[in-house]
Amino acid sequence: MAYDKIYSVLKLSRKLIKEYVKKGMTVVDCTMGNGNDTLLLAKEVGEKGKVIAFDIQQTAIDNTYSKLNKKGLINRVELILDGHENIDRYINKNIDLAIYNLGYLPKGDKSITTSINTTLESIEKTLKILKNNGLLLIVAYPGHKTGMDEKELLEEYLRKINQKDYNVLKNEFINQINNPPILYCLEKSNNN
Numbered sequence: 001m002a003y004d005k006i007y008s009v010l011k012l013s014r015k016l017i018k019e020y021v022k023k024g025m026t027v028v029d030c031t032m033g034n035g036n037d038t039l040l041l042a043k044e045v046g047e048k049g050k051v052i053a054f055d056i057q058q059t060a061i062d063n064t065y066s067k068l069n070k071k072g073l074i075n076r077v078e079l080i081l082d083g084h085e086n087i088d089r090y091i092n093k094n095i096d097l098a099i100y101n102l103g104y105l106p107k108g109d110k111s112i113t114t115s116i117n118t119t120l121e122s123i124e125k126t127l128k129i130l131k132n133n134g135l136l137l138i139v140a141y142p143g144h145k146t147g148m149d150e151k152e153l154l155e156e157y158l159r160k161i162n163q164k165d166y167n168v169l170k171n172e173f174i175n176q177i178n179n180p181p182i183l184y185c186l187e188k189s190n191n192n
Helices: 010-022 036-045 059-068 082-088 118-129 143-159
Strands: 026-029 050-055 076-079 096-099 130-140 167-171 180-188
Touching: 010 036, 010 096, 010 130, 010 180, 026 036, 026 180, 036 050, 036 059, 036 096, 050 059, 050 082, 059 076, 082 118, 096 118, 118 130, 118 143, 130 143, 143 167, 143 180
Parallel strands: 026 050, 026 096, 050 076, 096 130
Antiparallel strands: 130 180, 167 180
């Protein structure tokens, strides 16, 4: 199947990053995984920008470091071996954008997944440091049991966010099998 007008959630999240992120911004990859979003963010923020990326697995750090080093972009990125729920220990200024790809490390240990408790704690902290009109992108993967549970609780949380403070958009395919990924986009109001 080849489509080019309606994007998959991964392509859409990357398109949003490319359109929103400008040189000099400070952005966060809350779940670095194999470093694909971290690399894209590093390209977009330019030499004066900063990317802070979190993961709990050394494999993710190693894969991402290698990818960034090959492209000569490692100096723009701070790789943190810690859970994203500890974001407030590392970041004490406002950020322009944050992204989460929930679930497990692709091609990694599928028993190590994001947890809804730490994810919600991290999201709450991230929303507090997000600049006005800043973006928070969350890709959820409900194609496995843990992912489905996480998606349901995440959505319950997001539905309760005050619309005066944030716009919350859900983007999903409704005619595809196997519970495809879902993209949640949050934009912080400029009234905060």
